[in-house]
Amino acid sequence: xxxxxxxxxxxxxxxxxxxxxxxxxxxxxxxxxxxxxxxxxxxxxxxxxxxxxxxxxxxxxxxxxxxxxxxxxxxxxxxxxxxxxxxxxxxxxxxxxxxxxxxxxxxxxxxxxxxxxxxxxxxxxxxxxxxxxxxxxxxxxxxxxxxxxxxxxxxxxxxxxxxxxxxxxxxxxxxxxxxxxxxxxxxxxxxxxxxxxxxxxxxxxxxxxxxxxxxxxxxxxxxxxxxxxxxxxxxxxxxxxxxxxxxxxxxx
Ligand SMILES: [Zn+2]
Numbered sequence: 001x002x003x004x005x006x007x008x009x010x011x012x013x014x015x016x017x018x019x020x021x022x023x024x025x026x027x028x029x030x031x032x033x034x035x036x037x038x039x040x041x042x043x044x045x046x047x048x049x050x051x052x053x054x055x056x057x058x059x060x061x062x063x064x065x066x067x068x069x070x071x072x073x074x075x076x077x078x079x080x081x082x083x084x085x086x087x088x089x090x091x092x093x094x095x096x097x098x099x100x101x102x103x104x105x106x107x108x109x110x111x112x113x114x115x116x117x118x119x120x121x122x123x124x125x126x127x128x129x130x131x132x133x134x135x136x137x138x139x140x141x142x143x144x145x146x147x148x149x150x151x152x153x154x155x156x157x158x159x160x161x162x163x164x165x166x167x168x169x170x171x172x173x174x175x176x177x178x179x180x181x182x183x184x185x186x187x188x189x190x191x192x193x194x195x196x197x198x199x200x201x202x203x204x205x206x207x208x209x210x211x212x213x214x215x216x217x218x219x220x221x222x223x224x225x226x227x228x229x230x231x232x233x234x235x236x237x238x239x240x241x242x243x244x245x246x247x248x249x250x251x252x
Pocket of ligand 1: 031032038039047101102133
């Protein structure tokens, strides 16, 4: 009888599919760093410093809420090229790539949050923004090359679009439900040729989490309560997206 149980156990284990739930891997890219300060904002706020703070909070939230494995392209005030950033998504086997940025405008009244995925630019403003964010890239990175790379990336485009909508929707819902007084403007999901999103080989988005040139938004971004809501909103979006695509991943 005992022998029969052992045989049954061996048959059971032998017959099990060798599939397990691999960890969900997220690579977070805090924009700019080192000699590249990014945008300069209200009362000397520097984009590179604020995105690093936000990225670390987002990482903690994603680890906590999704049990995801999170890597950073940079975790200190370090200069990286845009290609080093997107290559890190490949090296870490990322399921998702998030590039974290803050916006700036000559018009200090402009504020709001927007999410980008890689495709030809939605409008002139998006094109201008991509040109600014692409400054840390190769010196001669012409539009044709960018379009070609974007086309190669096309397989990820639909997934990146879904990811962008999942994050933008949940993030804005979160901010406006939990902090209605902040009245954060939904600048929606847009597209542009951001070099940092080219070649990641996984769905990726670039988040512009507010205008540091706007007094109200810059002040909010300094508060821990607002930073927390941003982190929770992004984690909500990622959870929604993961449920959309969820299927067992194989370790083999
Ligand atoms: Zn930036």
